[in-house]
Amino acid sequence: MSGLTLKGLRKAYGAAQVIKGVDLEILPEEFVVFVGPSGCGKSTLLRMIAGLESISGGDLFIGGRRVNDVDASQRGIAMVFQSYALYPHMTVRENMGFALKFAGASKTEITAKVDAAAAILGLGALMDRKPRDLSGGQRQRVAIGRAIVREPQVFLFDEPLSNLDAELRVHMRIEIARLHQDLKATIIYVTHDQIEAMTLADKIVVLREGRVEQTGSPLKLYDDPDNIFVAGFIGSPKMNFLSARVQGGRLVLPELADQSLPLPALQQALPEGAQVTLGLRPDVFKRGGSASLSLTIEIVEQLGGETFAYARVGGSAQIMTIAVEDGRALRPGQALVASFDPARALLFDTDGQRLR
Amino acid sequence: MSNAESRRGNLAGWAFIAPAMVLLGLFMVYPIFWSLWMSFQTGKGLNFKFGGLANIIRLTKDPVFQHALSNTMIFLVVQVPVMIVMALLFAVALNNPALKGRAILRTAIFLPCVTSLVAYSVLFKSMFAVDGVVNHTLMALHVISAPIGWMVEPFWAKVLIILAITWRWTGYNMVFYLAALQNIDPSMYEAARIDGVPAWARFTRITIPMLRPVILFTTVLSTIGTLQLFDEVNTITASAGNGGMPADSTLTLSLYIYNLLFKFVPNYGYAATVSWLIVLIVAVLSWIQFQVAKER
Structure with missing residues (x-):
């Protein structure tokens, strides 16, 4: 598993600065959560790491390699989307194995990898179903499975639980935490939900208006916030001011x-x-x-x-x-x-x- | 609600749709059954009698009908696939946010199907005349050495008709694809990009399957349209008031029906038989297309 280094990372759309210089060190096997109110740039930052958005300034290193201009498919990352982004016309098995076909894997190899991922996620009985026949939680598991089979260096999660109901969200949160322990993967996870951030993260990165407000362990941010924004954002119910x-x-x-x-x-x-x-x-x-x-x-x-x-x-x-x-x-x-x-x-x- | 009340409600409902039902019945349902009955009648004009399968037997021996059928099939087999593929490519290209002037291009490609038929036919006739702008341009570009007889040579006349209807209907079909493309979750393509799925595979393995219902819809619609092809062959390749020229090389089934009724001594029975044959072909082809497009 690789770590990541972000050095003065910037993103601008024309004159509008969206990410205003982010410096961050993410260790191998670390579970890092980007959290912040909507519009703070957390998803944009994740998409820049994924290679879905170009980088306007600064450097991005994954596993020590500068990847600013490396295509998304070559960065050693896999991403799980809020909308799941499953291919509706393919079965669960096809969804999970689709990318491997283009990576030159043999049929037996694909089957083995897909079955292994399915076993980790408890998807065994659903392999021949189409996404429309699955519940929200099951779809999310398939999306995670699709990421696992690629054996990426870094997993990226973009608000993966936002479309689930409250009960399922708690359940999936625990599953993701367990998965992190099992896979020992580097995970970058974006959420606006500070409870998800508190419960999942090794390290929370609080963002506001394209800047990092504070970085630290959940309890460090809870007990010892650097500013009123972090103090107010972390913790529920909110801090009294x-x-x-x-x-x-x-x-x-x-x-x-x-x-x-x-x-x-x-x-x-x-x-x-x-x-x-x-x-x-x-x-x-x-x-x-x-x-x-x-x-x-x-x-x-x-x-x-x-x-x-x-x-x-x-x-x-x-x-x-x-x-x-x-x-x-x-x-x-x-x-x-x-x-x-x-x-x-x-x-x-x-x-x-x-x-x- | 009591029984009497619900009966009153029902009556009021029927009363509201009655005018439409009467009109539909009078001008659609009744003629449909009348034409089916007519297709078993033989005779000229209003002087006809029941002839059993005589009209169907006549079909098998009628060289003009067979010519019209083969022309129509050639138009169908060549034009529909070309148009569908072009519409699909245009739609995907125009759906790309990076493309500049998308709105203008969309409008330009859609415009032909709302253009007046007569106006565009006149223009096509002039452009594709032996000394028209098309031949001049092609010769200037050294694509051809002698002018093409677009409206005099049977082969080129067919090409001209295919060009015309493709020009007219590609944009129409493209709009359906554009609408469908805009309903596809963009993160699906992003997921595919990250997963290293190459662009061609994203098109063939994601876009096409996702558009499958719309492709089926437009294919069935275009098939029906081409089987009923009448306008262009009665205007662009018409001379001296007769469509389907030269030498019946662009005669279609619809035009033949028209001729049977209005150009020759009217033969309502035989014309009805040809009409019902089109219905049969449409039904069979649509069924085949539905079978092919069925999700496996």
């Missing part, structure tokens, strides 16, 4: 009726009166701590195992999402003292950059 003011060694929260909390320990000193944004994940309130906020519950969401309270102070517009341990007795209108460890609070400057 409150504007805050440094005053007398404490953080004063004007949106919460000037309640205050101790200033989290930082490497840098913040000047008196500095405006910052405070980021608090809903689950920091689960464990309690020395700081606390007094709020009034507006809505309670009972998920069975978990409870989320949506609460605010008086008539303020700022609504807080709070994960509550043992919250089954909570009712709207009740007062809630949400306590947390101030060390787990994140601070961002007015440009959205993390203050450490």
Whole structure:
């Protein structure tokens, strides 16, 4: 399996810059997820790696070889599309073996490879069916099988689960994770779903407007985001953001009726009166701590195992999402003292950059 | 809804479609059965009597009919495949987003089928005259050394008719293919590209099978159209008011039916027999085409 190196990769359509210089190192056998809101360029970047879009600037290396001008079929990659892109007039077996015919493989070789891939994916009973006779999940498995038989150096997945219903999506997510373990393949996976990113990735690349915002392991991005965008994008429910003011060694929260909390320990000193944004994940309130906020519950969401309270102070517009341990007795209108460890609070400057 | 109500609803429904049903019955269903009955009648004009299979026996002995049949079959066998292949190639070429001026080219290729028949026939007659622009151009390019008698030599007259109907109907068929091509998921071609499927194989192994239903549809339609070919052979290769010239070399079945009814002493029975033969040929050929195109 090969790794990839992206050096200052750019893509422009006329005057419009879509990918604005991406540097990235992807290790062999790594599962990398490109995630970001729609229009961030994640699919374009994947298609540039695939060779479906030309590269306007920078260098792309796959397995140490510069492939900017190498045809898609010669890059040692295989791609799984959101629409599955199966050939509707061919059976599952023909779909999976089609590419091998043109790679000069013999009939017995093709049969062996297709059967092996079918066994990995549990497609054995479906081999003579046409795509229209398959469910969405089965089609997706065939599409993955078609990629596997080519024994590529790198697998590319373009939002492969977006067309599936929620239950199947969870199921296929687990299958893809298992597949990665079995095949020990390098995988680049594009999704807008941060849960898919969190659960599948060894490394997440968060993209926004054609730039990499942050790269790191899922938990690194969750615990230690570089900026407000990454902090807000990763994690569900979303992180709470409150504007805050440094005053007398404490953080004063004007949106919460000037309640205050101790200033989290930082490497840098913040000047008196500095405006910052405070980021608090809903689950920091689960464990309690020395700081606390007094709020009034507006809505309670009972998920069975978990409870989320949506609460605010008086008539303020700022609504807080709070994960509550043992919250089954909570009712709207009740007062809630949400306590947390101030060390787990994140601070961002007015440009959205993390203050450490 | 009660029974009485549903009966009233049914009645109202029938009342609404009654005018159309009456007109269809009067001007379509009735004549169809009348012509079938007529095909067993012999005699001239309105003076006819039941003749059993006499008309069918006459078909087997009628050299003019056999000439018309063979002409029609030549047109069918040569023109339909050429046109279908050309329409397909044009459609694939014009579906390529990289091609500049696609909209203009599409319109240009489609335009002939909405052009007035008489206007284009007059132009073709002038262009393909012995001293016309086509011969002049071909001679200037040294493709030919002497002018071709497009409308005087039986072979070239057939070529001219094939050229004319191909020119007229290729764009029409192309539009069906273009519409079908635009329904093919582009990621299928991208998948094939990544998988190293060469361009020719993408065309023959993906595009053609995906277009199979449309190809069948256009082939059946074109077959029917060519079997009923009348317009061009009654205008372009007509002289002194008689179509199918020279020497009946472009006489088609439809034109022969027309002649039987309106040029010669009218023979309704025999003309009806030839008409029903066209129906039979269309049915058989369409059945064969459906069998060939059936998904295996």
